[in-house]
Amino acid sequence: MSDWVYVRDIAASEGQVVTVKGWLYNRTDKGKLQFLLVRDGSGLIQAVVSEKDIGPEIFAEVQRLTQESAVEVTGIVHADRRAPGGFELQVQDVHVVQFVQDYPITPKEHGVEFLMARRHLWIRSSRQHAILRIRAEITRAVRAWLDGHGFLNMDTPILTPSSCEDSTTLFQTDYFGEPAYLTQSGQLYNEATIGAFGRVYCFGPTFRAEKSKTRRHLTEFWMVEPEMAYVDLDGCMEVEEQFVSYIVQSVLANRADDLKVLERDTSRLEKVVPPFPRISYDDAVKLLNDKGLDFKWGDDFGAPHETVIGESFDRPVFVHHYPTAIKAFYMEEDPQRPEVCLSVDLLASEGYGEIIGGGQRTASYELLEQRIKHHHLTREAYEWYLDLRRYGSVPHSGFGLGIERTVAWLCQIQHIRETIPFPRMLERIYP
RNA sequence: UCCUCGGUAGCUCAAUCGGCAGAGCAGCCGGCUGUUAACCGGCGGGUUGUAGGUUCGAGUCCUGCCCGAGGAGCCA
Missing domain, CATH: 2.40.50.140 (Nucleic acid-binding proteins)
Structure with a gap:
């Protein structure tokens, strides 16, 4: 034998x-x-x-x-x-x-509908195999970097009593007769755990019930959310660029064969090292207008805008100081200019758009209380969150990195549905 | 939710002006000692998404419905 x-x-x-x-x-x-x-x-x-x-x-x-x-x-x-x-x-x-009879997926061409209905078999194919191995390397690198830089893994709940943000639609479920919702972010809970541990991260599935039908959206996706006490907006960006660079360089070093299967041009990825360019929202608006796009201050960027901004730089670019009105209720205001906030998004190069959203959180009890009222959120549900501003409130920041968008970017693939073994999308929950 | 496009053999697609529904691959049979999605020869394979309508005649034109794709919005 x-x-x-x-x-x-x-x-x-x-x-x-x-x-x-x-x-x-x-x-x-x-x-x-x-x-x-x-x-x-x-x-x-x-x-x-x-x-x-x-x-x-x-x-x-x-x-x-x-x-x-x-x-x-x-x-x-x-x-x-x-x-x-x-x-x-x-x-x-x-x-x-x-002996196998009539395996449905041949080495020839197939359409998306056919393959998605056979996703349980499609993952055996070489391209899908390469993508999912790269995904595994990305999640390994995520944990390795955070664990090596003083972040403690805190698993936050998936079943939640209410919305974390007021903007998106949640999946509702029944919790012993009471409504409960699948989480759309662990951030608020991590703002509590930093009070205990200083630097933390959660890493798990996230759910959005929006009827998005684009190549960048899933209804269930994975997000890693680091949160840091005593770290301001600049400190947050420094962590983000170190973190993202490590992930990219790990994939280049450890998954070269898979990148080759995908025919990925790695020269663009080799440039992903700190520091990343940083532009303000104000300058991003100017950049768009200079390139002939119709865009006015105060609007949020759409996919075409993100693509143009991202393509203007040879590595991922930070866009910071967004208008306060278009960001979530917990964002810290710029003390000099309350109409903008200390938020930052990271836009990937090559047109892949936003892969990170984050920034500095509101530390002030009074401002947060006012925001909760202004956004028509239920005061009662956020009492614990307000407590965090009562007992040792400090400047703090954090961000969320979308795993699937990162996989799509590094693999240079067109649609996010291939970046997770079993994607959950509008109108598709099988297999 | 809105806009656009599509649904024909197991798969990927073709079918001219409304006039006999066809090819490659897969499958089956035969051949081949260096193939890379092998190649060569042969064979079988159809309720044209669905329900109506127009017409001598509908895959093709019209209407409803179902399903899918691409995009927008929203966002990671």
């Missing part, structure tokens, strides 16, 4: 007889010679089957093998320039674990 090895480790077994356990990705039949492309989750390897090596009986069985049949392939590992990946197996034995 030969050793079971994963394809990713195959180079270490050159010249040895090993067994690969996986699924048939594709097969080419040349008569007395067949090429099996076997994937095992860790990689893809070509297995060369010759009739004279394994005899007519097994050879004929292999000839009947169909796409995605489960197989255990035993053979000698050879380096060969002609093989994808540089190594191949000269097959000595094939054990068929399951």
Whole structure:
């Protein structure tokens, strides 16, 4: 019995007889010679089957093998320039674990509707495989950087009694006869945990019940939200640029093969190092007007505006000091200019738009109380949040990074639906 | 929610002015010792999303409905 090895480790077994356990990705039949492309989750390897090596009986069985049949392939590992990946197996034995009939996804072209309905199988395809491996690297890097920089992971609730912000629509559920909502942000809770721990982050799913039907929106998406006590707007931007740069450089260093599968131009990503350019909302408006776009001060940027601003720089760009009126109720005002607030968004390059929203939070009890009233929020529901301004209120900042948008940017893919194993979108909750 | 486009074989698509519904791939049969979405030959494969309407005749024109895609708004 030969050793079971994963394809990713195959180079270490050159010249040895090993067994690969996986699924048939594709097969080419040349008569007395067949090429099996076997994937095992860790990689893809070509297995060369010759009739004279394994005899007519097994050879004929292999000839009947169909796409995605489960197989255990035993053979000698050879380096060969002609093989994808540089190594191949000269097959000595094939054990068929399951013959598969009529696997629906062929190596040919398919439409989005067809593939999305078969998402549970589509994730086996090489492009999807590469994207989801990069996603895993991004989430690994997120935790590694935060854990290494004094942030404590605080898991915030998914079931919440009310809205965190007043702007978006929430999914309502029944909580023992009372209405409850799926969280749209852990931020408010993290403003409490920083009072206990100083620097924290939450990382989990977030839900928005808006009927958004665009390439940048999911109804369920993942967001990491760091929050920091005694950190102002400038300090927040410094953390963001260090954090994002680390994530990008980790993907470049650890997922080069997957970026190649996606044919990602990595030269743009190599430039993603601190410092990032910083422009005020005022200057962003000027920039848009100078480029001939019709945009007036006080409006929020739409997708085309974000694209133009993002494309004006060679790395992600901070836009800060948005009008107070278009931002959430908890944003701190600029003391010199109350009509703008200490908020900052990070717009990704290459037209991928906003990947981070954040800024400095209101520290003043009086201002927050006034904002809650002004935004028609229920005072009672925010009493605990007001408590945080009663007992040791300090300047503090935080931000939320959208994982799927980051994956789409780094993978250079057109639609966010491919950045999560099972996307939840308007009109799609299957599979 | 609004705007635009689409739905034809298992998949991806074609079908001229309203006039016999067709190709590639997949499947099945045969051939081939270096294939990379292999190639060569052969075979089978259809309630044209759905309900009506116009017409001698509708995949094609008209209306409703269903489903999907792209975009807007909102946002990460």
